[in-house]
Amino acid sequence: MEAVEFAELWNPEPGWLNTASYGLPPRPAWEALQAALSDWRVGATSWEPWDESTTRSRESFARLIGADAADVFVGSTVSAALAPVATALPDGAKVLTDDVEFTSNVFPWMAHADRGVEVAGVPGEELVAAIRPGIDLVAVSAVQSSTGAVLDLAAVVAASKEIGALVVIDASQALGWLPLTVDGIDVLVAHTYKWLMSPRGATLGYLSPRLQELCRPSAAGWYAAADVHSSYYGTRMELADGARRFDQSPAWFCFVGAAPALELVEQIGVETINRHNLDLANEFRAGLGMPPSNSAIVSTTLAGAQEAFAAAGIRAAVRDGKLRASFHVYTTRADVHQALAALKPLL
Incomplete structure (x- = not known):
């Protein structure tokens, strides 16, 4: 089973790379909450x-x-x-x-x-x-x-x-x-x-x-x-x-x-999510010329990155003076490519 098989359970706007700040609700969670609020x-x-x-x-x-x-x-x-x-x-x-x-x-x-x-x-x-x-x-x-x-x-x-x-x-x-x-x-x-x-x-x-x-x-x-x-x-x-x-x-x-x-x-399995997240995080790291890692969070110092992301509609975070991008089950390769394209002029 792959994480992409569950992708339709989320509706993220492209460019969400900030799960380390807050995660996006899957449809079953969103619908359960709306029913309770009603x-x-x-x-x-x-x-x-x-x-x-x-x-x-x-x-x-x-x-x-x-x-x-x-x-x-x-x-x-x-x-x-x-x-x-x-x-x-x-x-x-x-x-x-x-x-x-x-x-x-x-x-x-x-x-x-x-x-x-x-x-x-x-x-x-x-x-x-x-x-x-x-x-x-x-x-x-x-x-x-x-x-x-x-x-x-x-x-x-x-x-x-x-x-x-x-x-x-x-x-x-x-x-x-x-x-x-x-x-x-x-x-x-x-x-x-x-x-x-x-x-x-x-x-x-x-x-x-x-x-x-x-x-x-x-x-x-x-x-x-x-x-x-x-x-x-x-x-x-x-x-x-x-x-x-x-x-x-x-x-x-x-x-x-x-x-x-x-x-x-x-249901998806933490191991499946782990594999998905690390694949995308390491693809992003490779695009920045960084070695692979065992983390779904990528932290890097790159002058102008925050402004470049904002201009491209990429939502990430800055923590301790560094750009922080985080990759989760609803993140796609298109998100990674969009983020790398925004940063390419800075590399």
């Missing part, structure tokens, strides 16, 4: 049918990362999802990260500086070597937002296990095109509005059983209860077993769009 407009249903999408999203996410759904929690943002883990760190803990790590996986740790938690950032190529005794937690992205660099996850896990450090992975720029599992990982969190092509506001995360015992569900509300329907009022608290006690009350419509999008990624 029901909301007239009060056609209660909220429970919308919430079924939260369960579907949780289960699909678990399958995508090789986890048990009981160890998956739902939320709205990566930083909020990491907050209970940061709170569980002991005073004086040492956190190691990449020096270009997206701040949603940096600020939650730095917010505890008042109790001695220290955060050190090193260049990505030095990260594994820097995982030495004294580091309590390694917080890093599976794929870096600014550079597109793909983490050597196996090496990070191995080095962290050797010293007993926790491993926290932000998979927001990876999940949906890069095959991942949670083997050896303590926390894996991903916002779904990028490569999982869902509405912004649906975040999912894996929390290992040992961390579930260490962390306090400090944001617990009615949705984290064992029985959500009997937890609306009063002072009796009985939280759910497993990671669900770390659930934040879901933004229903975001999950209505997320469930069919995640399930479609499963």
Whole structure:
């Protein structure tokens, strides 16, 4: 099966090379969201049918990362999802990260500086070597937002296990095109509005059983209860077993769009999407005279590229002073050729 067999499920305007900023919804996700909005407009249903999408999203996410759904929690943002883990760190803990790590996986740790938690950032190529005794937690992205660099996850896990450090992975720029599992990982969190092509506001995360015992569900509300329907009022608290006690009350419509999008990624297959994305990204890289890479994100310094793309109707991004183009399942070779044609006068 090839990704192009599913191309008719999207309607991108030519030149969209910016999935690393946000993904485009497949038709099943778009239609499910429109139906829910129509029901909301007239009060056609209660909220429970919308919430079924939260369960579907949780289960699909678990399958995508090789986890048990009981160890998956739902939320709205990566930083909020990491907050209970940061709170569980002991005073004086040492956190190691990449020096270009997206701040949603940096600020939650730095917010505890008042109790001695220290955060050190090193260049990505030095990260594994820097995982030495004294580091309590390694917080890093599976794929870096600014550079597109793909983490050597196996090496990070191995080095962290050797010293007993926790491993926290932000998979927001990876999940949906890069095959991942949670083997050896303590926390894996991903916002779904990028490569999982869902509405912004649906975040999912894996929390290992040992961390579930260490962390306090400090944001617990009615949705984290064992029985959500009997937890609306009063002072009796009985939280759910497993990671669900770390659930934040879901933004229903975001999950209505997320469930069919995640399930479609499963149907197509992450390996298929990976092959499609890398073929196009490497064709683009070759056209710029760059060597091939293992990333669906291409980051390059090319004077005038942003203006050339804008003039040609190519939508990409500039991050950390570099042009960033990203290629996903709905990207075509015509998009690649259009982008290269726009940049050709600059080469």
